[in-house]
Amino acid sequence: MIKVLLIEDNPGDARLIREVLSDTDNLNFDLKWVDQLETGIELISKDIFDVVLLDLSLPDSHGMETIISFREQAPAIPIVVLTGLDDEQVAINAVQHGAQDYLIKGQVNSSVIMRSMRYAIERHRLQGELYNLSIIDELTSLYNRRGFFNQAQQYMNANAQEGRGFYLVVADLDGMKTINDTYGHHMGDLALMDTANILKEVFSDSDIIARMGGDEFTVVLPDKLGYSLNLDAFEELIILKIQQKLHSFNLSAGRIYHLSISLGLFHFNPAMPVTLGELIIQADQRMYTHKKEKVLK
Template identity: 80%
Template sequence: MIKVLLIEDNPGDARLIKEVMSETEHQNFELIWADQLDIGIERIKKEAFHVVLLDLSLPDSHGMETIIAFREKAPEIPIVVLTGLDDEEVAINAVQHGAQDYLMKGQVNSSVILRSIRYAIERHRLQGELYNLSIIDELTSLYNRRGFFNLAQHYMNARTQEGKGFYLIVADLDRMKQINDTYGHHMGDLALMDTANILKEVFHNSAIIARMGGDEFTVVVPDTLRDARLLEGVEQEMISNMQHKLHSFNRDAGRLYHLSISLGLYYFNPEMPLALGDLIIKADQRMYACKKEKMFKNAQNI
């Protein structure tokens, strides 16, 4: 069953689309009609749809802004634009703004609309897969550097508007070169995957976990504290949780190497916002301070 949302303000055109879709053979459709963009957007909040048939001239939206507004609310739903205009420039513009196809209302029949819906769903799925490949680290299945910056910037903007903070953590795998040189790069890859899994377990409530490249990772954790005076203890609590997890891992995993991770944490305050790049630098400085302290302690113990 393919669930279709039709956003069309003209009752006659809506009735025509319904009749055309009822003529399709060997394919089940459920068609839901909304006569305004806002009403359609409210429906997608309550129900799952496979595709939307979208008119560009609505009482509450017009032209390409209609596509943009819908995509902002439902980027996962493919769009097929319906219009009464036979205008190739408008068609190209619609595709450039994210529509999968463009259909003339007067030229729509059952085979045309069926093919368009199927192609739109499949193209949207493939685009989603390609996008995921571009933002996912192949080795660890975490977000990669590109994915982190795309998602973290959106997250930062949203938290700033809401007046809410978050923690940015830079994590670095210690002695990565030593693991590679001693046990081989395949063991180095395994250590990176182990690090990724530990970060996911320790920061299971995080918004974003990413491998930035090499042996460096970043984590974005929402601030759920109501009392700002408690913020000082958060860093030590996170480090303590990490140390406990690493101790359990090194005791039970049976690896040839000893896994060690250095953390640096910095709090994003929406009342005194920093640029994302500056936030990373601050957390990175704290991570290197942590790593330097470890090296000093290890030297003292020799």
């Protein structure tokens, strides 16, 4: 079953599309038709669709803005543009703005439109996989450095606009070089995966957790308390949670190494905005202070 959303303001064209799809043999589809972009966007928030057939000239949107607006609201749904314009430049622009295919009304039959939808769905899936590969750390399945900056910058911009604060944590796996030199790099990789799992247990699924490279990790989490705790107190709270997890892990996991993590955090205050890079530097400095304190003990 392929679930299709048709956004088309011409009832005659919509009827023809339904008739074309009805001629398809041995393939079930569920077609829902709306005549405005806004109505289509409302519908995708309530239902799941495999592909959208999108007219570029609608009562509430026109041209490339139609594609842009839809993709902003539904980036996971592949788009096949349906238009009466037989214009190669328009077709190229549509693809450049996120459409998977471009079909001319009156020139499509059941095999053409079904092939286009199938290819659009598959290409979109492959693009999604490639994008995920580009932002996910293969070893730990956390965001990689690129993925972190992509997600964290969006999060920072949204929080700045809404006047909300958040915390950025920098965490280091202690003694990574010693683990590699003593037990081999395969054990170093295992220690990194263990560290990632500890962070996943301490922080929420909705938090942004990343491996920045080597033995360095970062986390972005919301300020749910409205900064009612001072920075030192909240940092101590997070350190305590991680130390409790580490204690249980080191007692029960049976590793030949002792897992240890140092961390520091800094608070983003929308009233005194800084860059994401500056936040990382501030948290990093606090992390090294924590690491030195552990060595002195």
